[in-house]
Every structure is written in structure tokens, then in C-alpha cells.
Amino acid sequence: MFVSSLVAIYFILIYLCLSVSFLRRKKDNSCLFVYFLIVAIVETLPHFLAVETNEIYKIGTFLYIGFFTFYYSRKNIRQRKMIYVAGFLALICSLICVFTSLQTFPIALGITIAVFYIFLSLWWFFNEINNTDTTFILQKQAFWVSCALIFWSVIFLFRVSLMYWLAENDHEFLIFLDKIFKISVVITYVFFFLAVTRKS
Numbered sequence: 001m002f003v004s005s006l007v008a009i010y011f012i013l014i015y016l017c018l019s020v021s022f023l024r025r026k027k028d029n030s031c032l033f034v035y036f037l038i039v040a041i042v043e044t045l046p047h048f049l050a051v052e053t054n055e056i057y058k059i060g061t062f063l064y065i066g067f068f069t070f071y072y073s074r075k076n077i078r079q080r081k082m083i084y085v086a087g088f089l090a091l092i093c094s095l096i097c098v099f100t101s102l103q104t105f106p107i108a109l110g111i112t113i114a115v116f117y118i119f120l121s122l123w124w125f126f127n128e129i130n131n132t133d134t135t136f137i138l139q140k141q142a143f144w145v146s147c148a149l150i151f152w153s154v155i156f157l158f159r160v161s162l163m164y165w166l167a168e169n170d171h172e173f174l175i176f177l178d179k180i181f182k183i184s185v186v187i188t189y190v191f192f193f194l195a196v197t198r199k200s
Contacts, residue, residue, distance in 0.1 A: 003179060006183060010189065013186065013193060014043060014189065017189060017196050018037060018039075021033035031070070032195065034067060035068075035071070036192075042057065052104070054104040054105040058098055058105065058109065061113050065091055065094065066091070068087075076124065079123070093108075093112045107163065110161075111161065114153035120146075121146035121147075140199070141195045141196070147191050148189070151184065151187065151188055159177055159181045
């Protein structure tokens, strides 16, 4: 019941973020709705089609890397080349992980995207510290996006690195950890909802 409620809240938040970001796309000059559309498709498809969930997640990982490379390159124009390089390296690492691993969802792939998210978010914070302006930071969309990515990445790193070992050695703790992760995902999308209500 508890897990089902979390999943329901998660889907509500995804589609709420998608709706709000789409309606505000011109006003905020933001493309965040594209990310939420991808997430909605990735998370919804397995419920309607006979597809392997981890295969969809693998494809989603490449799309997420591509999207946030584009998103943060718009936020850090001066460092655009570095962000493109980071995105390219993340994509190459992801490809290597997918084609060299026998796991249904490679641990290294999860670590790659989490580290990439943390890098982008910290880079944005670093630039904000060094290039302050008159806009209050809590009113900036990228602040909440960065908070969401860092929060999700830290929890996900812990989960994905232990996932297969716990599946074989301590399944009960894996179930508990999965519940914690689902709670963290809901919190992440609360951050995202705050992001789509702020100016781009």
C-alpha cells in the first residue's frame, strides 16, 4: 500500500511537472517540458507495452544526458564547450557500460549518469557563487533543478552500487533501500515542481 501510494504520487508529480512546464514554456523560455515528456514516456511505456523496463531505462539514460547537456549549456554560456565535452564523455562512458556489461542495468551506467548530474549541478552552483546577479537564487529555475539532480544522484549512487550484491545477500535490506529510493524520487520531483514554477 505504501509503495503503491509513492508510485501514484510519483506519476502525479511527473504529469503535473509536464503540464506546468509545457504551459509556461514560452513565458519562461524553457525547454524543461521536453525532459518531463521523456520521463513520462520512459515510466509509462512498460505499463502498456511488453518491454523490458531496464532496456527502456538504458535508452532513457542517453536521452537524459543529452537533455541536461543542452539545458546547462544554456545556463552557462561561457563554459558551454566544457559542458558539451562533459556530456560527450558521459555518453561515451554510457555506451561502453551498456555494450561491455552483462547486467540488465549496468551499475557503471547508473554511476556515470549520477556523477554527470552532480558535476553539472555543482558547476552551476560554482558559477552562481562567482557571478552573482540581482535575482534571488531561490527564484531561479536552475537552482531547483540542480538541487533535484544532486539529491537524486546521491541517493541513487548508494542504491545502484549495492543493488546486485544486496539482491544476492540481503534481499530484505534491498527492499527497504528501494522504499527509501522511491521516497527520494518523490522528493526529487517536488524540487522539479518548484523548478517549473520559477523563471528559466
